[in-house]
Amino acid sequence: MSLSMYQASVPAFLQMLNNLTAMFEKAEAFITERKVEEVVLLNWRLAPDMFALTRQVQIAADFAKGTTARLAGAAVPSYADEEKSFAEIKQRLAKTVTFVQGFKAADIDGSEDRDITLTIGGQEMRFKGLPYLVHFSLPNFYFHATTAYDILRACGVPLGKRDFIGTI
Amino acid sequence: MSLSMYQASVPAFLQMLNNLTAMFEKAEAFITERKVEEVVLLNWRLAPDMFALTRQVQIAADFAKGTTARLAGAAVPSYADEEKSFAEIKQRLAKTVTFVQGFKAADIDGSEDRDITLTIGGQEMRFKGLPYLVHFSLPNFYFHATTAYDILRACGVPLGKRDFIGTI
Numbered sequence: 050m051s052l053s054m055y056q057a058s059v060p061a062f063l064q065m066l067n068n069l070t071a072m073f074e075k076a077e078a079f080i081t082e083r084k085v086e087e088v089v090l091l092n093w094r095l096a097p098d099m100f101a102l103t104r105q106v107q108i109a110a111d112f113a114k115g116t117t118a119r120l121a122g123a124a125v126p127s128y129a130d131e132e133k134s135f136a137e138i139k140q141r142l143a144k145t146v147t148f149v150q151g152f153k154a155a156d157i158d159g160s161e162d163r164d165i166t167l168t169i170g171g172q173e174m175r176f177k178g179l180p181y182l183v184h185f186s187l188p189n190f191y192f193h194a195t196t197a198y199d200i201l202r203a204c205g206v207p208l209g210k211r212d213f214i215g216t217i
Numbered sequence: 218m219s220l221s222m223y224q225a226s227v228p229a230f231l232q233m234l235n236n237l238t239a240m241f242e243k244a245e246a247f248i249t250e251r252k253v254e255e256v257v258l259l260n261w262r263l264a265p266d267m268f269a270l271t272r273q274v275q276i277a278a279d280f281a282k283g284t285t286a287r288l289a290g291a292a293v294p295s296y297a298d299e300e301k302s303f304a305e306i307k308q309r310l311a312k313t314v315t316f317v318q319g320f321k322a323a324d325i326d327g328s329e330d331r332d333i334t335l336t337i338g339g340q341e342m343r344f345k346g347l348p349y350l351v352h353f354s355l356p357n358f359y360f361h362a363t364t365a366y367d368i369l370r371a372c373g374v375p376l377g378k379r380d381f382i383g384t385i
Contacts, residue, residue: 051329060352061356095367182220183225187229187359188382191355196367199364210357
């Protein structure tokens with residue numbers, strides 16, 4: 050077996066997107082038991098100038114869809130950022146899982162030298178496929194997934210590291 | 218160019234270990250200006266049953282050293298978890314950077330099928346090299362690096378996503 054761009058991306062994204070979904074199921078049980086509104090958790094932030102939970106999940110999902118699409122040379126679909134409930138967050142994750150699953154190894158393998166251009170905050174960034182995945186996409190993806198977990202933990206949702214990593 | 222086990226591990230770990238060091242330099246300027254004791258930040262937690270900042274950094278560093286050593290089939294050095302200051306945290310990061318930098322591509326490339334056994338929390342875990350890196354080590358490493366960042370942000374240290382990702 051030899052590590053490939055597909056193996057380093059699609060299955061890693063799917064693992065964490067599915068774990069995030071499972072965390073929201075635990076969050077749902079938690080707020081039902083504690084009689085807390087979903088919106089309290091969805092708007093929770095670790096600092097006033099950090100994104101709230103909803104946005105953390107949206108961005109994590111967007112890194113999964115954007116990275117796989119760009120590595121495959123496919124169009125990046127645009128999803129409206131309108132989620133206002135746990136159910137809608139889980140739909141966003143499910144939609145992203147379906148999109149990411151649509152790529153086969155042959156679509157993404159060999160993309161190490163592909164030219165990737167993206168615009169973030171008005172700034173154009175240019176990468177080759179390999180550093181884009183290893184040094185930009187994966188750290189960003191895990192950053193937002195972890196911060197979503199950290200927000201749920203800070204709100205008291207009973208999660209552990211096993212929920213983050215999942216069954217491998 | 219073809220993605221390899223070395224490229225997916227060593228340079229990714231080094232990027233983030235160096236970024237963590239730079240974040241602690243900003244944290245140092247912050248506490249000096251605000252007259253806060255280092256220990257307040259080092260003991261800060263996002264939830265009572267999550268690890269404090271010091272431990273988050275120790276574990277992130279340990280994933281970098283343990284993963285590279287195991288993929289290379291080398292012994293994993295044991296570092297005492299005794300850091301009590303920003304200076305000592307930065308020393309731990311620097312020591313880890315030196316260790317990780319000691320591996321060359323030839324030491325780690327081809328480790329996709331290597332048998333990896335480790336014991337975490339008294340539980341033995343067995344992996345092949347590729348899933349160990351992609352599905353266990355990298356998510357764990359980024360988890361603890363992100364949570365360290367999140368704690369610094371929650372404490373008010375003026376950091377942004379660019380500090381986490383660094384210059385690529």
